[in-house]
Amino acid sequence: MRFYDPLRRPQDGCEPASGEERMTSAIESGLLPGTSETRPEGLAVGGVLLTELARRFGTPLFVYDEEHLRRRCRDAVAAFGRDNVAYASKAFLCTAMARLAHEEGLLLDVASGGELRVALHAGVPADRIVLHGNNKDAAELRTAMSARVRHVVVDSFDEMDRIERLHAEEHLPPARIQLRVAPGVAAGAHEAIRTGGNDSKFGFGLAGGTAAAAVRRAAGSPAMILEGVHAHVGSQVLDTAELAAGAAAVARFAADTRMDRLTVGGGLGVAYEAGQTPPSFAEWAARVRTAVRDAGWGSSVTVEPGRSIAARAGLTLYRVGTIKRIEGVRTYIGVDGGMSDNLRPALYGSRYEVFLPRSPRAPRPMRARLVGKHCESGDVIVDDAALPADVAVDDLLATPVTGAYGYAMASNYNKLPRPAVVFVRDGRARIVVRRETEEDLLRLDVDEPAGFPEPTRTVGTGAGAAQRAGTA
CATH class of the missing domain: 2.40.37.10 (Lyase, Ornithine Decarboxylase; Chain A, domain 1)
Incomplete structure (x- = not known):
């Protein structure tokens, strides 16, 4: 590849x-x-x-050319369908951008509590928001579950633990989830933005049965409503064959495990220099649809473009x-x-x-x-x-x-x-x-009174204790 x-x-x-x-x-x-x-x-x-x-x-x-942004949103919706496009807000997010994407019929894909806060502040309904992230903390999950976001893309067993504790101890509603899997296909313009390989901080690996174990765990938990699977293979991809290969791998898994929904991420590249010709949304959609159909998936597919809308x-x-x-x-x-x-x-x-x-x-x-x-x-x-x-x-x-x-x-x-x-x-x-x-630039600084406080003295013996006490 x-x-x-x-x-x-x-x-x-x-x-x-x-x-x-x-x-x-x-x-x-x-x-x-x-x-x-x-x-x-x-x-x-x-x-x-x-x-x-x-x-x-x-x-x-x-x-930013607002009309260009809106046209790109419309092109994506025309290619994939209104409920099948989530704007990857990590590419560019502010209140105005969140509202624009929502007005044009896109879901909002957020990757942190801060991005979730902006989307909600912009008036985007929670059921039009998807929460991503490979290490979501309890506060982020609490906000998402309380607001009842469309779904949480679960990335680890530790995250499942946190969701189950919030459901059991704080009586939060069950989280609708998709499981992020690593399909063993990595694509993208640079190693740092290739995310779908076997050596990745993201997702449950298809290799070795980890993803299958995650399906069993989520399906049997009262704290989670398992709706589907998700994968993202990389970013700034200019060859749709690479995106299709990742989609096919996760589609086979989704079909085998009888999932209801399939998300194949974003990653479509753009031209940064003269002479480059990136694929259109329509070309991407046609290639992905063929790939997932051939892999046994018969339902619709959701995508998450960001760069290809905003760049x-x-x-x-x-x-x-x-x-x-x-x-x-x-x-x-x-x-x-x-x-x-x-x-x-x-x-x-x-x-x-x-x-x-x-x-x-x-x-x-x-x-x-x-x-x-x-x-x-x-x-x-x-x-x-x-x-x-x-x-x-x-x-x-x-x-x-x-x-x-x-x-x-x-x-x-x-x-x-x-x-x-x-x-x-x-x-x-x-x-x-x-x-x-x-x-x-000064708004987060905490001013201390003039002078320095006396160092905290530590009781103990030896040179280390003396250094901690400020006496060595």
Whole structure:
């Protein structure tokens, strides 16, 4: 089985444009949000100029094409059916996004108590929410069971123990569950996002009979209502054959154990660079349906797309602060964000493109390393960026296809406030997540009185006791 790896030469018709092509061509329209249009003043998304958004809301800034998000949700529902698509909110979640996905007929797939809180706050009914996670604690399970979420995807026997204690001791209603299984098929663009293999922290393995034992345990428990099985083989998959192989493996198990429902996860990839052509939802659906039918599964299938809904809908705006040319080495272009708003290049070696919103159709003959402002040499956004030759300090830059796992993975490293998030549609822009302030960075700190308390003295003998007492 072959995988798309952003650090290697792509395969199966998903090959990005060559370096020479990237040096001479404008940014591809297929990497931009769906409502993008080039005007004399520059690129507009959702009827609003990107330069105007940067002026109004500052940078770094996440910009989402709301119409693009809605179209992707509708495409997924058209391919799989209204009750068979759950938005994988880990890709990007805020109150507005949860409401949008719900309005477009999607279930919400949440992977923590915090994501569950956002979905409920957004007004998503609990019976339209699915709770994931490989190590759910009692508080998360208590909230899910009390709210009566659609189902909990159970990942371990320890989790079953916690569900049974909550049911018995706190008299919570039985949890509707699906069992996550590891089908022995791993796919994805990077080892860190391949989740379905035998060596995985996720799920009950089909190999060795662990999954079958989990079925017996859940079916015999008064605390659980076993509805089906779930599997997810990986992320950023550009070959639907890999997704189909994982679906077939879990479908055989579901058919053999006479389950009512089957969920095959998400994982559909997107184009991040010129020349890549990802599959459509319709192509994914056709391939998966054929695979599960051939495996003996005769009912519908649920999927959980996240990246393939949110990624291309979003882009990030930065302001150039420095241009440093090192003769005979390279040129560095430093912007006002970095790994705190896009961790994927440092974490996965992920690759992006970049352009100037003021001239999106301009050739890009200049090569530079686009870097952030963090105190890390690895703080690289685009390692070998193609840019117009006239890029200058104070220019506005944009990296497209950052709508998934950009803001979701954002941090306050070096105490940088996280960017704002803006939705644009029909010529209007609205902030859906405000920019953090420096005051926000202090809100969790607990101030101690001046001076330090006396060290706690420990009674005992020997050097260790003396060190603990602060006397050695």
